[in-house]
Amino acid sequence: MADNLLEIRDLAVEFGTDIGTTHALREVSFDVLRGKVTAIxxxxxxxxxxxxxCIMRLIQPPGRITGGKIHFSPNDAPAYDIAALPNKDPRLLDLRGGSVSMVFQEPMTALSPVYTVGNQVAEAILCHRNVSKEEAFEEAADMLRRVGIDNVDRRIQQYPFEFSGGMRQRVVIAMALVCHPQLLICDEPTTALDVTIQAEILTLIRDLQKDLKNSVLFITHDLGVVAQMADQVVVMYQGRVLEVGSVRQVLKTPVHPYTRGLLAAIPGLATKGARLATIASVVGDADLTTPHPLMTLADGRQVSLSSAQLADLELTDD
Amino acid sequence: MSEVANQATPAVVTDLGTETLQEISPRQLAWIRFKRHRLAMISAGFLIAMYLITVFCEFVSPYNTDTRNVKAINAPPMSIHFFDAEGNFHLRPFVYSYDMEINADSWMREYKENTEEMYPIYFFEAGESYHMWNLFEAETHLFATREGYIHVFGTDQLGRDMFTRVFYGARISMSIGVVGVMLTLFFGVLIGGIAGYMGGIVDRGIQRIIEVLLSLPTLPFWMALSAALPVEWSSLMVYFGITIILSLFGWPGLARQVRGKFLALREEDFVMAARLLGAGRLRVIFRHMMPSFTSHIITTATLAVPGMILGETALSFLGIGLRPPVVSWGVLMQQAQNYQVIVMTPWLMIPGLFVVLTVIAFNLLGDGLRDAADPYNTGGNRD
Amino acid sequence: MTEPLLEVTNLYKSFDGVSAVEDVSFTISASETLGIxxxxxxxxTTLARCVLRAIDPDRGVVRFRTGDDEWVELQDKTDDEMIPLRQQMQMVFQDPFSSLNPRMTVQEILEEPLIIHNIGNRGSRRAEVLDILAKVQLDQDSLTRYPHAFSGGQRQRIGIARALILRPKLVVCDESVSALDVSVQAQIINLLEDLQEEFGLTYLFVAHDLSVVHHICDRILVMHRGRVVEQGSVQEVFEDPQEDYTRLLLSAIPSPDPDEPLNPLDRKSLGL
Structure with missing residues (x-):
């Protein structure tokens, strides 16, 4: 079994818009580690x-994948390239909601307002596994208990509007986990939530991941959340990967000027009374728009820099 | 997917170049989007052509509405030829005269082309004199024959030229659509605006009236009201009477839309921003709210025109709208009411074809306008 | 201590019987930044909007010191009586997309406040617009463009310019940096601080992001369920919070340092 659940190589996506073509992704390469949390x-x-x-193959026209590979090595089946699957391949049905599931930013849009919570979680089980309705409801109740919902016997018969935002997100997480996915993708799962609720949901996702030992791909704009959640971090900018490394490498000793700029721009206790650093002030004259290939450094991290910048790095290392 | 919509426009590669794109006004952006809507563009072209013809229909048609050709009663459409029976090419197009025979079984007239006798077509030719727009006498027609006759769409049971009557009918039917929609707009925007702006008890009162009006079955009421129009009214008065009756049931729907839009816009941040800047009511309404919903109103109005045209057609068809000698599409269709027409003289249904084409064109145009109306709604969310 | 600019006493506001603001009192001094x-x-947000009379409070007093050093009570003023006062109190909105009229050019957006308050003539207004545009660091060729041609951060600059062109004394920032990316957010925060210094502005800064509030504010007001649970200087509140709710809030902030693990307090055991 390979170490990496997903190996994404040179992924490219284009969107044809009203007024031209946008390159949404260019040469995106990184790995999703098995049993770890990778944050973008x-x-x-x-x-x-x-x-x-792309990983869920949810890119709709006018967008399309124009190149690259998403090499997926499931625990229990032969590996395949998600990007190359034909649209009607049965493996896609198993992939979506089966081996990979997703938690979105807005819990209300992920839940149907006209079915009870229990119904929706059980439905997720019935879609992918051959069990009786009673078993499905029992498992649904177990999972809801596990994500921290009290009074499950009563709550399971309620509708999403009877839940608060944080509780809804818990239900969505239960739905996502109920089929034991090998990869859970969380796309800004706490951005719409208050900070205290966010802390609860982050703790929940972290604890469940430690329990279930699944892989998590965590997408966020918040470096604080990254620091708390991730084992590995992928820094992206305008459709390209700029830096990949362990959470300590990226957040404590960032190499790429953009990463350094992002970190410096966060208002924190130390910045009180001082001007905040902006990306521009940190990046200086380094050109962020010219793509450079990802190079692996001695400490194992990968970074996209010009050869001049790389040379500078080695000098400062010595 | 929102990621893409989210990028600042200059980052997008465009056919226009970023410089020009940034200067584009909302109106230009709407025009760019509208132009990509093929069917809407074609419909707009068709409708513009139709309205131009109705304005100049005296000139476009070769005869007057009540000119009869006794040699051609219930005659079928003529075909226009460039080659004669011997296969010689003629630069000037021509038609053949009719050869009429009475069918011994059915006692119906049957027409054939008489290839012996051809009538060349002349353009910008003097013909029957007419009173252009009730202003001046003229006799130039777009096309006419010097000898004989030309009936491109055939003739009716009195020998009147259908081509002429279709376009005279278009003048009445298509203008009723526009005038009716204007009246609807006036009442709808005024009353809906008052309801949306005043709110409270005025709003509730108007809402109830609208609900009552919308719950009335339209067709029986149209019929009752138009049956009540005095018989001695002149055709012009009947025309306006029918228009008013049609718009009477049109405004409540529009008023309700305007009110809804008004309420929604009142909550928009930029409207609140204007209020907090100290802008007075009139400024908030006319500078900030009105421009945002004119595009919607234009769309709604476009989509309402075919309803009006169909209303007139339906009433006249039933014989309680406009009456001969006025020529409208509905009046023309009334002649085509019996089943014999379908078999014997199908060309009498040509006005129906024009009704269908016009209604479809208005609907397609409305669709295109709706898509173009909101240039900033790209479908993606903004965060 | 500088002189107070705004005093709110026992303010109440409810919507359809549900209380949104209950018995809130506070004071803002001139040139300070108060975070809510x-x-x-x-x-x-309701509180901030009541202060600006964007909505009408049910009860309570909002006193504002005008440019002529006169105290006026805002809560009983009619909409028309408020118009001249609006020159002195302005708002910067959260959403830089919806708060600018998409059908007006930047020139029209920035000139409008001056036209409303009958300030200057065509030429002098143009000069004012150019001046404020430079202050928010936008190019002169922005003037002929429409809001959709700008990025989120640039639009927020336009929003700030519109609020400041009347040279107000009090500016309410309603989550003004919350919708922005972190790098843009830093620029806008710096800009707000620079402008405060230059024009002697007083900010009422409404935000949910505690690290932003900590960075920009002098004093803060912690609200929970319509009431003020704690207020004080930023230092006091962050370093030595007195109330359980404040402690809960502070414990929930995720630190960007992976060696400071998140360890939020338990809402239930605090009885909140």
Missing amino acids: VGESGSGKSVTAN | VGESGSGK
Whole structure:
């Protein structure tokens, strides 16, 4: 069994818009580690959500995958390239909601307002596994208990509007986990939530991951969330990967000027009374728009820099 | 997917170049989007052509509405030829005269082309004199024959030229659509605007009236009201009477839309921003709210025109709208009411074809306008 | 201590019988930044809008010191009486997309406040517009463009320019940096601080992001379920919170340092 659940190589996505073509992703390469949390961090337009949608093959016209591989090695089946699957391949049905499931930013849109919560979680089980309705409801109740919903016997018969935002997100997480996915993709799962609720949901996702030992791909713009959640971090900017490394490498000793800029721009206790650093002030004259290939450094991290910048790095290392 | 919509426009590669794109006004952006809507563009072209013809229909048609050709009663459409029976090419198009025979079994007239006698077609030719727009006498027609006759769409049971009557009918039917929609717009925007702006008890009162009006079955009421129009009214008065009756049931729907839009816009941040800047009511309404919903109103109005045209056609068809000697599509269709027409003289249904084409064109145009109306709604969310 | 600019006393506001703001009192001094923090439903936005009379409070007093050093009570003013006062109090919105009229050019957007208040003539207004545009660091060729041609951060600059062109004394920032990317957010925060210094502005800064509030504010007001649970200087509140709810909020902030693990307090055991 390979170490990496997913190996994404040179993934490219284009969108034909009203007024031209947008390159949403260019040469995106990174791995999703088995049994670990990989976080993609980036600002709007970085392509982080597009990447997640590619893994689920949810890119709809006018968007399309124009190149690259998404090499998926499931625990229990032969490996295949998700990007190359034909649209009607049965493996796609198993992939979506089966071996890979997703938690979105807005829990209300992921839940149907006209079915009870229990119904929806059980439905997720019945879609992918051959069990009786009673068994499905029992498992649904177990999973709801596990994501921290009290009074499950009563709550299971309620409708999503009877739940608060945080509770709804718990239900969505239960739905996502109930089929024991090998990969859970969380696309900004706490962005719409209050900070105290966010802390609860983050703790929940982290604890469940430790329990279930599944892989998680966590997409966020918030470096604080990344620091708390991730084992490995992928920094994206305008559809490209700029830096990949362990959470300590990327957040404590960032190499790429853009990563350094992002970190410096966060207002924190230390910045009180001082001007905040902006990306521009940190990046200086380094050109972020010219693509450079990802190079692996001595410490194992990967970074996209010009050869001049790389040379500078080695000098400062010595 | 929102990621893409989210990028600042200059980052997008465009056919226009980023410089020009940034200067584009909302109106230009809407035009760009509208132009891509093929069917809407074709419909717009068709409707513009139709309205131009109705304005100049005296000139476009070769005869007057009540000119009879006794040699051609219930005659079928003529074909226009460039080659004669011997296969010689003629630069000037021509038609053949009719050869009429009475069918011994059915006692119906049957027409054939008489290849012996041809009538060349002349353009911008003097013909029957007419009173252009009730202003001046003229006799130039777009096309006419110097000898004989030309009936491109055939003739009716009195020998009147259908081509002429279709376009005279278009003048009445298509203008009723526009005038009726204008009246509808006036009442709808005024009353809906008042309801949306005043709110409270006024709003509730107007809402109830609208609900009552919308719950009335339209057709019986149209019929009752138009039956009540005095018989001695001139055709012009009947025309306006029918228009008013049609718009009477049109405004409540529009008023309701305007009110809804008004309420929604009142909550928009940029409207609140204008209020907080100290803008007075009139400025908030006319500078900030109105421009945002004119595009919607234009769309709604476009989609309402075919309803009006169909209303007139239906009433006249039933014989309680406009009456001969006025020529409208509905009046023309009334002649085509019996089943014999379908078999014997199908060309009397040509006005129906024009009704269908016009209604479809308005609907397609409305669709295109709706898509273009909101240039900033790209479908993606903004975060 | 500088002189107060705004005094709110025992303010109440409810919507359809549901209380949004209950018995809130506070004071803002001239040239300071007061942060209002709280989660959704805490009433912070309602409070800010009551202060600006964007909505009408049910009860309570809002006193504002005008440019002529006169105290006026805002809560009983009619909409028309408020118009001249609006020159002195402005708002910067959260959403830089919806708060600008998409059918007006930047020139029209920025000139409108001056036209409304009958300030200057065509030429002098143009000069004012150019001046404020430079202050928010936008190019002169922005003037002929429409809002859709700008990125989120640039639009927020336009929103700030529109609020400041009347040279107000009080500016309410309603989650003004919350919708922005972190790098853009840093630029806008710096800009707001620079402008405060230059024009001697007083900010009422409504936000849910505690690290932003900590960075920019002098004093803060913590709101929970419509009430003020704690207020004080930023230092006091962040370093030595007195109330359980404030402690809960502070414990929930995820630190960007992976060596400071998130360890939120338990809402239930605090009885909140």
